[in-house]
Amino acid sequence: MRKITIAIDGYSSTGKSTLAKQLARALGYAYVDTGAMYRAVTLFAIRNGFIGNGTERLQALVQLLPKIRLKFVPNAELGFSEMYLNGENVEEEIRQMEVSNQVSRIAEIEQVRYKLVDMQKAMGKNKGIVMDGRDIGTTVFPDAELKIFMTASLQARATRRYKELLDKGENVVYDEVLENVQKRDHIDTHREFSPLKKAEDAIVFDNSDMGLKEQFERLESIARRYMEK
Template sequence: MANKKIIIAIDGYSSTGKSTVARQLAKALGYIYVDTGAMYRAVTLFAMRKCFVDATHFNKEALERFLPFIHIHFEVNTKTGIAEVYLNNENVEKEIRKLEVSKLVSPVAAVSVVRRKLVEQQQLMGKDKGIVMDGRDIGTVVFPEAELKLFMTATAKDRAERRYNELIERGDKVTYEDVLKNVVNRDHIDSTRKDSPLRKADDAIMIDNSNLTLEEQFEQIMKITKDIISKME
């Protein structure tokens, strides 16, 4: 690959495989990968542990007061080569992926003060380019100037099936109905929130992977990436 480095912004609905393809791209290009969804999940986990949020209530004011005490960073797991998220120096990578966190992350991510804090951190991470970042508002808010923007989508049914299988393989006790309900609910909250709602950037390339294998998806996106980088030279 050429030495010209770019910013790759990947947005889209939950459970569309954004993180998977972002990791693949980062590894192939020698770029840094940042999973912004993990950052919001870490904040959500913090709020859950402090009893600021659960299925029946959400104390936004308390969470906002404690934001200065929330420190998030990524460290590469030397065995897997994957960057894992740390909350106040504790590896919470596995805990933040649980369905309990998934059910509460969208309301937490909708809080304007939380978004501002994390967006500032995300923009700093991309100042030298050579980064692949995925989330809900990367191409619209975090890096509107990104050289490559992708928007991932798939049917709710397909996404729920993938997420369900992933959770079951990991040993979590969940039902498909609960996972599907969570996917649909997150879509609604993410798309209708007032602050940085999920939407496709005007210049983003839509990738519908409902009927694509992981290999087909990666090949398609890698070709697009190479074309963009070659035009930058």
Template sequence: MKKIVIAIDGHSSCGKSTMAKDLAKEVGYIYVDTGAMYRSVTLFALRNNMFDNHGNIMADLLESRMQEINISFILDKETGRPETYLNGKNVEHEIRKMEVSGRVSQVAALGFVRKALVEQQQRMGKDKGIVMDGRDIGTTVFPDAELKIFVTASADVRAQRRYEELKAKGDDADYNEILENVRQRDYIDSHREVSPLRKADDAIELDNSNMTIAEQRKWLMDRFKERTE
């Protein structure tokens, strides 16, 4: 069975990461969560006071310190899933908080940030056998990927999923705040100048608003088999 590159793009809080992780584990591929990479850069900026009093990123300051940011993924032996590390420290929980969610689209829109992370992502996938999810994997990072999926769901459904995820972790969560954040991120991601979120011409669209996790897994495995067998 030939190895391929699988690109999973789509809107925020669609469950792309869960789908990609499960597929990678099932078929023995490497999984890379590119959203976690942008969230890690955002966390670095927050920790180093790189947002002004109006909540805007101080881009020049971040650009001058990009070389200090090292992002890696290390497999958690208990869960069998990769976790995100920023400069050697596990930040998987911190990067999922609303403080980061509310600012990540702003950071991800910066050309120098995208350039640096896209180069890393392309190096990760040069030997194929990889599942990568994000906003521009099928359009910018791997335009020649053998399997491209574009995932979408209604904003209400995505906000509810995010709300339940945060509550399950014991974090404070406000549904209306999350819904507004989802809508804002959709707008910013779709309208940014560098690599805007869009469905690649050869991507297969999946609306998972009313699908169970099991149904998604089967759908994705069927698409994988079509491309590899």
């Protein structure tokens, strides 16, 4: 079978990362969670006072972008790579609501996207990769052999995110999670630079009523068909 590039885009809380991770493992491909990259930059912005508490100094963040080092480090015990920010493992911290509430705002900054898109293109130059995000099939890899656009109902996505946060021990309210998902949708689809949209040749994958096993089996079947072409 030939090596291909698999681009998975879609709305927040559709389970893109979980599914992409499983697919990459099954195919023996590299996996890149671009959302983790934007979350890491957001964490850097929060820690350095560039956003939050009524202060907005995003231009100062732009000036420090060359000093932000991002790296995926494999964790054999977990079976996937974790995000490191300037040498520190921040995998757990970037998944918290504080980061989720701000990540779409950081991701719409043009200079941030340029920096991360360049890194993502370099990661996938040799194919044999599964990458998920918001603009993979439209901006990062417009020539990807297989493009998937994941979607699900707003309620289904908010419920999944709510349960995920509860399982992690976070004190969250469902209505706040629902509002966060709605806000992220609006920002992701309306930003000026690389907005979330379906690539013309992408396969729409609505998983509103699918369990993880069914999702994975369907997507793996599609991927292997494309690898055999």
